[in-house]
Amino acid sequence: MIRGLAYGFPSPGAQESWNPRAFSCGNKKKPDPGLNEYGKKNPGYPAGELYTGDYHLSLRSAADALTDPSLIRICSALHGLVDLERSLRSYNVRLGDPNAITQEKVAGHAASLGVHDADVIFLGGQGYADLLRPAVPHLYTPLVGGMGDHRGQCRQARENPALRDAWWNAAADRHAAVNEKTQPDGAPPGLRGHASDEA
Template sequence: MARTYRPTYDYNDHTLTPPTPGADLILQVGLVQSLPGIGPKTGGQYIGIPRVIGPLHTRLWRPHDQVEMTLPNTELQLWNTPFVVAGHRQGVFDLAARPGWQWLRWTIADHVAHDHQRVAKADHEITPVYPNTHAEPLVIVPCGATKAAFPRVAGELYTGGYRRLALRAAHALTTCTNIRIVSGLHGLLPLDQVIAPYDLRLGQPGSITVDQLEAQANQQGLLGHPDVVILAGRDYTRLVHQIWPQARTPLASTRGIGEQQHRLARIAARS
């Protein structure tokens, strides 16, 4: 007999400040359930751990019977018990009626729509990232875990979708000679430098350090570049920012990879 699954997420904010709704909150809570009336023929509701939240469907894994299934986002909702219980502890029994908590009644489809609306609003606030009239920008993009099986030029070695999208955006902003890929092993890579596939992530022992990256930037004549754009996630941005603290970071206001990819696609489309 399968062991009873006990969710571990807890909401213990005594001020009852509402978290931001959306896919990130769903994955953080880590449990979804089908709406009343949508479930097994024997009765009850489907409940499981969300694996992937797509635009229309969510794939979830049911730990009690080890089954993975996919349901429409319109038929699922976030497991809200931790928030309702926290409200009861504070003597609040109508939490969903309080400002900021209306999402307690939402389906997963509503959470996904909220994310899209927030991204669209952020797009209007993007500072244009285009080459200026004095010098083309130096654009830094991250490497990726997915690589070709054999040695290739750096611009073709990394085959993951995020890296390809970042490179498309970089090409929209500058020329090939002004693009660098930050490799966890090799540091600053021109697109035409041939390297072999490797397995090392940023921050692991033996990965590139700030001092090494600064030395490479100096050797390549990039250290004092007046216009630098970083198209990368948090860890790579923190590293590169130590070399070029004035660099622009169009992805800084995004929440998660999905929004970053959306922003990269928008930058690429504006060329």
């Protein structure tokens, strides 16, 4: 999520900053909408409605608690970073498949969103975090363990404002630490450039 982009504002001060949140897509999706009476493909579904699996829905509900939906991005194995309103058709692509999104394309998406200058929380599996981290070296990934653990942690985030605040504080600290590490000594904060690709 990008603070102020995945799901929820932690505090009034955070509402004034742009903080994305991202989370991974899911294997379970709505069925393909098929063809219309003229043999043309029917429109897809908004990305925010396409994925129907319990894991994805758990990630999404936590993201909704973290920030405004307009700042949320789904990391799709086929399409990369997509907003909740983007129309997508059902697909069957996993990370590592020949048609899967590449790190280079995801880097382009991240650059166009300006995430180099935002606190970013990512909710999802390690493969998706690995896909995003070269483009977003300050990516904060609070979920640990397996999918069941992730779902429990997402439930806690939905129910506990203090945990959401702690996640945002950790994301801000990570962002500051990466910026400090990747900037030349003595560069004024307002003149700092993009973070490097190193974690």
